[in-house]
Amino acid sequence: MKLSDSRVIAAPRDEVWAALLSADVLKDCVPGCQEMTGSPEDGFEAVVVQKVGPVKATFKGGVTLSDMVEPESLHLSGEGKGGAAGFAKGGADVKLEEVPEGTKLIYDVEAKVGGKLAQLGSRIIDGFAKKMADQFFERFQQTVEGPGEEDSADGEAETDEADGEGEKKGWLKRTFSS
Amino acid sequence: MPKDGGIGASSKRREDVRFLTGDGNYTDDINVNGQTYAWFVRSDVAHGTINGIDTSAAEAMDGVLKVFTSADFESAGGIPCGWQVTDRHGQPMQEPKHPILAEGKVRHVGDPVACVVAETLEQARDAAEAVELDIDELEPVLDMKAALADGAPKVHDELTSNLCYDWGFVEENKEAVDEAIKSAAHVVTLELTNNRLVANPMEPRVAVADYNRATGDYTLYTTSQNPHVIRLLMGAFVLSIPEHKLRVVAPDVGGGFGSKIYHYAEEAFVTHASKVVNRPVKWTSTRSEAFISDAHGRDHKTKIELALDENHMFTAVRTDTYANMGAYLSTFAPSIPTWLHGTLMAGNYKTPVVYVNVKAVFTNTTPVDAYRGAGRPEATYQLERVIDKAARELGVDPAELRRKNFIKPEEFPYDTPVAVTYDTGNYHATLDKALEMTDYAGFEKRAEESKARGKLRGYGLAHFIEACGIAPSNLVGQLGARAGLYESASVRVNATGGITVMTGSHSHGQGHETSFAQVVADMIGIDENMIEIEHGDTANTPMGMGTYGSRSIAVGGSAMVRATEKIINKAKKIAAHLMEASESDIELKDGQFSVAGTDKSVAWGDVTLAAYVPHNYPLEEIEPGLEETAFYDPSNFTYPSGAYVCEVEVDPETGKVEVLGFTAADDFGNVINPMIVEGQVHGGVAQGIGQAMLENCVYDENGQLLSASYMDYTMPRADDMPMFDVDHSCQTPCTHNPLGVKGCGEAGAIGSPPAVVNAVIDALHRGGFTNVEHIDMPVTPARVWAAMNS
Numbered sequence: 025m026k027l028s029d030s031r032v033i034a035a036p037r038d039e040v041w042a043a044l045l046s047a048d049v050l051k052d053c054v055p056g057c058q059e060m061t062g063s064p065e066d067g068f069e070a071v072v073v074q075k076v077g078p079v080k081a082t083f084k085g086g087v088t089l090s091d092m093v094e095p096e097s098l099h100l101s102g103e104g105k106g107g108a109a110g111f112a113k114g115g116a117d118v119k120l121e122e123v124p125e126g127t128k129l130i131y132d133v134e135a136k137v138g139g140k141l142a143q144l145g146s147r148i149i150d151g152f153a154k155k156m157a158d159q160f161f162e163r164f165q166q167t168v169e170g171p172g173e174e175d176s177a178d179g180e181a182e183t184d185e186a187d188g189e190g191e192k193k194g195w196l197k198r199t200f201s202s
Numbered sequence: 203m204p205k206d207g208g209i210g211a212s213s214k215r216r217e218d219v220r221f222l223t224g225d226g227n228y229t230d231d232i233n234v235n236g237q238t239y240a241w242f243v244r245s246d247v248a249h250g251t252i253n254g255i256d257t258s259a260a261e262a263m264d265g266v267l268k269v270f271t272s273a274d275f276e277s278a279g280g281i282p283c284g285w286q287v288t289d290r291h292g293q294p295m296q297e298p299k300h301p302i303l304a305e306g307k308v309r310h311v312g313d314p315v316a317c318v319v320a321e322t323l324e325q326a327r328d329a330a331e332a333v334e335l336d337i338d339e340l341e342p343v344l345d346m347k348a349a350l351a352d353g354a355p356k357v358h359d360e361l362t363s364n365l366c367y368d369w370g371f372v373e374e375n376k377e378a379v380d381e382a383i384k385s386a387a388h389v390v391t392l393e394l395t396n397n398r399l400v401a402n403p404m405e406p407r408v409a410v411a412d413y414n415r416a417t418g419d420y421t422l423y424t425t426s427q428n429p430h431v432i433r434l435l436m437g438a439f440v441l442s443i444p445e446h447k448l449r450v451v452a453p454d455v456g457g458g459f460g461s462k463i464y465h466y467a468e469e470a471f472v473t474h475a476s477k478v479v480n481r482p483v484k485w486t487s488t489r490s491e492a493f494i495s496d497a498h499g500r501d502h503k504t505k506i507e508l509a510l511d512e513n514h515m516f517t518a519v520r521t522d523t524y525a526n527m528g529a530y531l532s533t534f535a536p537s538i539p540t541w542l543h544g545t546l547m548a549g550n551y552k553t554p555v556v557y558v559n560v561k562a563v564f565t566n567t568t569p570v571d572a573y574r575g576a577g578r579p580e581a582t583y584q585l586e587r588v589i590d591k592a593a594r595e596l597g598v599d600p601a602e603l604r605r606k607n608f609i610k611p612e613e614f615p616y617d618t619p620v621a622v623t624y625d626t627g628n629y630h631a632t633l634d635k636a637l638e639m640t641d642y643a644g645f646e647k648r649a650e651e652s653k654a655r656g657k658l659r660g661y662g663l664a665h666f667i668e669a670c671g672i673a674p675s676n677l678v679g680q681l682g683a684r685a686g687l688y689e690s691a692s693v694r695v696n697a698t699g700g701i702t703v704m705t706g707s708h709s710h711g712q713g714h715e716t717s718f719a720q721v722v723a724d725m726i727g728i729d730e731n732m733i734e735i736e737h738g739d740t741a742n743t744p745m746g747m748g749t750y751g752s753r754s755i756a757v758g759g760s761a762m763v764r765a766t767e768k769i770i771n772k773a774k775k776i777a778a779h780l781m782e783a784s785e786s787d788i789e790l791k792d793g794q795f796s797v798a799g800t801d802k803s804v805a806w807g808d809v810t811l812a813a814y815v816p817h818n819y820p821l822e823e824i825e826p827g828l829e830e831t832a833f834y835d836p837s838n839f840t841y842p843s844g845a846y847v848c849e850v851e852v853d854p855e856t857g858k859v860e861v862l863g864f865t866a867a868d869d870f871g872n873v874i875n876p877m878i879v880e881g882q883v884h885g886g887v888a889q890g891i892g893q894a895m896l897e898n899c900v901y902d903e904n905g906q907l908l909s910a911s912y913m914d915y916t917m918p919r920a921d922d923m924p925m926f927d928v929d930h931s932c933q934t935p936c937t938h939n940p941l942g943v944k945g946c947g948e949a950g951a952i953g954s955p956p957a958v959v960n961a962v963i964d965a966l967h968r969g970g971f972t973n974v975e976h977i978d979m980p981v982t983p984a985r986v987w988a989a990m991n992s
Contacts, residue, residue, distance in 0.1 A: 107331035110246045138311065139246025142906035143490055147914060 081109030110139020208724030212877035245308035248905020265325030312494025382518035386509035405456025428748020455710035499573020542577030662961025671756030706746010707758030752945030764832035857987030886950020
């Protein structure tokens with residue numbers, strides 16, 4: 025499945041770029057992320073808990089960044105193995121453009137699933153992937169922009185595995201302002 | 203007047219008592235003391251290179267006895283294929299190795315890669331999650347035509363391409379067919395897909411193996427349609443276990459439909475693993491596993507051309523078919539698109555020349571093999587769809603077009619141009635019967651009534667023929683079969699006259715325990731309840747080939763008749779001795795032996811007792827005891843045929859098709875139990891309507907099976923079916939088997955799909971959608987709507 029979208033983030037392009045390379049930011053933004061370690065150079069290791077239709081699983085996998093053209097574009101790819109639940113893998117081409125309001129983040133996402141996830145969840149996988157991507161970039165926007173500018177996205181309340189919203193917004197502001 | 207016993211009586215199925223009361227004994231009901239549990243780790247990618255399998259974490263887990271990989275099967279053979287097809291150029295098909303556990307590569311989603319054996323099912327399942335597979339995904343091979351393109355990725359690296367074989371039949375007729383088509387007054391062409399199906403028996407596959415260290419004996423309990431075939435294939439070709447050390451038991455089996463014919467890797471796995479861990483090992487398939495590991499059915503893409511002369515007589519048929527084999531060759535897979543398909547392409551018609559080309563292709567999908575009908579539904583569907591199209595293009599009545607091209611009743615035996623000789627038949631009779639049963643003449647009026655309600659009514663006719671009673675061994679041997687296809691029976695008469703018949707056939711829904719007993723009862727003239735039918739255990743049944751291809755009554759029943767004839771002949775000798783008469787004067791009727799022309803008689807039970815208590819017995823002439831075995835090898839196939847009619851209503855707003863009526867007028871030759879025959883036709887028609895309207899396998903572009911649960915794979919339900927109108931009064935008995943029977947197990951699934959689709963196309967044409975020439979199965983509302991709005 026494939027999807028494309030864009031959103032404008034009220035922050036300078038360098039700041040958006042730096043956030044994309046931060047394990048902590050990624051951890052906060054990937055829906056259901058339990059752990060995220062590593063670096064842009066070596067890649068990240070992640071543990072994500074997600075429920076797709078009837079299948080709930082803990083996915084262990086890696087995220088790698090490639091084709092990095094600072095601060096304009098990069099390719100993000102990840103693969104998670106969910107044991108008996110199968111696997112999910114995907115990639116995103118991300119471009120950052122400077123616009124008057126800040127930075128326009130444009131993404132093309134491609135995702136695929138296999139095993140029981142495909143067997144049992146195929147009818148809902150397109151909607152699921154869109155929701156995951158929307159949630160990720162919504163959170164990313166909020167994380168970079170900081171609290172108070174926009175209400176949280178519809179989807180976020182559903183992802184109860186994620187950390188609390190308030191905590192991470194505060195955390196990010198402190199990180200980037202220090 | 204219905205009979206109340208013996209041949210022709212609708213005796214109630216005695217096996218249903220245990221099935222309906224929960225007292226059946228299925229493989230999963232079998233628990234062996236000390237048994238362990240197997241859980242397979244299966245590939246969740248369609249195609250990939252195995253870099254490594256890390257079993258260490260799994261092996262350290264509680265209760266785990268061992269985690270197996272292909273390294274544990276280095277001494278074992280691959281899963282064998284039972285049929286070799288020779289291609290157009292005289293070369294044998296390409297036959298890749300089919301390992302028990304994947305070696306080097308995974309080739310379809312569901313391909314078993316490793317297997318955990320543990321103390322409990324839960325422990326095995328948990329540990330399987332801890333097996334780390336390192337697999338590099340490769341581009342999958344999915345589309346059959348793309349698979350044959352230059353540079354396509356290969357499913358099997360050791361083969362030259364993904365082409366299993368390129369088969370031409372009858373190759374010598376190719377030029378004549380090309381010429382006939384070139385010079386024909388009319389040529390009607392149709393391209394169609396015979397959709398891939400999952401068999402979905404109610405009982406998933408199960409295998410329990412028990413190795414006895416003290417004796418070196420293996421016992422395998424398995425969900426099989428043919429336990430002797432499994433013993434032979436697994437023992438001789440996979441695990442090198444001689445037959446006398448291997449017992450295979452297929453107890454009550456909850457439906458097969460073809461999918462339980464084959465020797466599967468899981469059977470060999472548990473048998474071998476039981477010896478390695480020195481414990482019984484049980485594997486029970488989940489429904490999710492069944493979808494990706496049971497052999498699938500059908501999956502042909504065909505272009506068919508029918509040539510007609512100016513009088514609308516068929517002059518030639520040419521077909522071009524791509525047949526999906528899946529990732530490995532299942533036991534009978536190569537024979538389905540060839541010898542069970544090409545030989546039926548004459549249908550019921552006098553087409554003088556036929557040429558069938560089949561390219562069998564390997565893809566990264568679950569293996570494909572026989573499914574109820576097996577090759578014959580594919581042949582019938584093409585032929586009956588293209589004839590329907592021809593009638594429409596030529597503006598003639600589809601029933602009349604068929605009738606004028608039928609082989610006439612007086613023309614049997616009839617040599618077809620596709621190698622087989624039909625011994626008997628009367629297609630005009632079944633067609634007339636079906637038209638009468640469905641009030642063909644009154645259809646226009648019914649169509650008007652539907653139209654008044656805003657619905658489009660359609661009438662679909664299909665005629666079929668099938669080659670059943672599989673099969674003459676010398677013939678199939680020439681065609682590439684690696685086994686004989688005779689059947690066997692032992693008839694053991696007990697001292698007080700009761701009889702146990704041990705048959706090599708297997709019953710998994712067919713009702714043999716009832717109908718086979720009726721035959722023996724009828725021959726001797728005793729009550730059916732004096733006869734017990736034993737099947738399914740290699741330890742107490744003679745070597746037989748099992749049940750598939752509508753062969754049980756025609757071949758297995760014939761073997762039983764032959765053995766019973768031997769019993770009767772010997773019993774007559776004993777009776778002659780007891781009555782001091784000449785053997786040639788002894789008559790057997792209603793369980794009494796009498797001397798012709800006298801009032802002297804002895805009862806069946808007196809004779810059987812004398813055989814086992816031989817105090818007054820001609821011991822110098824015959825042995826005591828009364829037990830005989832016979833093997834029967836048919837001299838030809840049997841050729842059931844029939845006319846099927848489907849009447850539908852299409853909602854032009856939504857494309858939804860409702861089946862209003864379904865009628866089957868079959869010629870099965872003689873019928874042993876009419877009620878069981880009706881039940882078989884009902885089941886077959888339900889599966890055929892399922893294929894035509896509901897069922898379909900869908901793979902995504904990565905080779906993931908998307909329709910792999912009952913949320914997405916639509917099984918027919920009661921409310922999808924009309925009341926069936928079934929008739930088998932047109933009977934031209936088979937000329938070459940002792941019962942005159944032809945077999946009825948697959949007919950319903952063979953004749954019904956084209957009848958349904960013909961009805962839908964008819965409805966659309968009547969509604970003015972005259973540009974719709976074809977809709978591929980399943981004719982879902984979405985497809986019908988799209989066709990109407992294209």
